[in-house]
Amino acid sequence: MSIEEEKFSGGVAVVTGAGAGIGMGFARRLAAVGMTVVVTDVSGERAEKVAAEIRDSGGKAEAMVVDVSQPAELDRLAKTVFEKHGAVRVLVNNAGIETIGYTWEIPVERWEATLNINIHGIVHGCRAFVPYMLKQGGEAWIANLASIGSFGTMPTQTSYIMSKHAVQAFSECLYLEMELAEAPIHVCSVIPGMLKTSIFDVDAGKGEPEGSDRHRKAMRDMMQAYGMDLDEGCAEFVRKMAENRFWVDSQPDMTREAVERRIQYMQNQERPELAEQARALL
Ligand SMILES: NC(=O)c1ccc[n+]([C@@H]2O[C@H](COP(=O)([O-])OP(=O)(O)OC[C@H]3O[C@@H](n4cnc5c(N)ncnc54)[C@H](O)[C@@H]3O)[C@@H](O)[C@H]2O)c1
DSSP states (O other), X not given: OOHHHHHHTTOEEEETTTTSHHHHHHHHHHHHTTOEEEEEESOHHHHHXXXXXXXXXTOEEEEEEOOTTOHHHHHHHHHHHHHXXXXXXXXXXXXXXXXXXXXXXXXXXXXXXXXXXXXXHHHHHHHHHHHHHHHHOSOEEEEEEOOGGGGSOOTTOHHHHHHXXXXXXXXXXXXXXXXXXXXXXXXXXXXXXXXXXXXXXGGGGTTOOTTHHHHHHHHHXXXXXXXXXXXXXXXXXXXXXXXXXXXXXXXXXXXXXXXHHHHHHHHXXXXXXXXXXXXXXX
């Protein structure tokens, strides 16, 4: 039996934004190691498709429509899942969007959507689920989606980058809160390097300023050319979670490089500087 099966088999997992990309990859992998997966997404159609695929391949899954930018929907999700299943062993706060454009050109609605989904979706996922997890007793895992962008900067991806810095800080503080409260809940920061997903698809950028699609397409092409296979990356995440790691990354070299660059920048109190490879994408 693998460590993932040992830790997770027979339990219930909840994944947000699981109708595509990394959330879907997590849902598939958690089902494959024997969990019942609640596949949630803002798109009911996408969530149902992923849940049906899991069931068709012999796993256990159910779909629910949840918009993580609405705290009340996360409260409803937690209540519904705990009433039905009694316990949740794994919560993956995954839903997130990229937003491209100059800060001053991005409409208010897109700024708010980015921060509400990427930051508040994770905060309120934890706020809604942790009280139930504490009550159920036993070990549980919360995985929050950060990024290697949590340690760097990228102009015109400002709202996304700042949201990922916030998520990393949030997960570190939450980890320490669990320690302080002597709670058996493992908090993990999931740090994808680059996995092949639909995050840079043109229709994921509705509401971005005109002209953003050029950068979006360049990012999408780079992701398709150099990104890691989704299922391979998600298998790596689930294994590292089962090993109770805090740093749960897909491409450790990319994480190390980003962190080392950040340390050097801070130690030398450098001015922000755009790397040549990044400039080529803009
Ligand atoms: N793909 C990568 O290489 C990469 C790198 C670093 C971080 N991440 C992070 O991984 C997470 C998933 O990204 P992805 O690349 O799989 O994206 P994706 O666009 O492929 O999938 C995101 C899913 O989230 C859903 N979603 C969007 N808004 C939502 C909302 N308000 N409520 C609920 N669901 C919503 C979408 O419908 C979609 O199914 C994000 O937090 C992202 O920042 C991804």
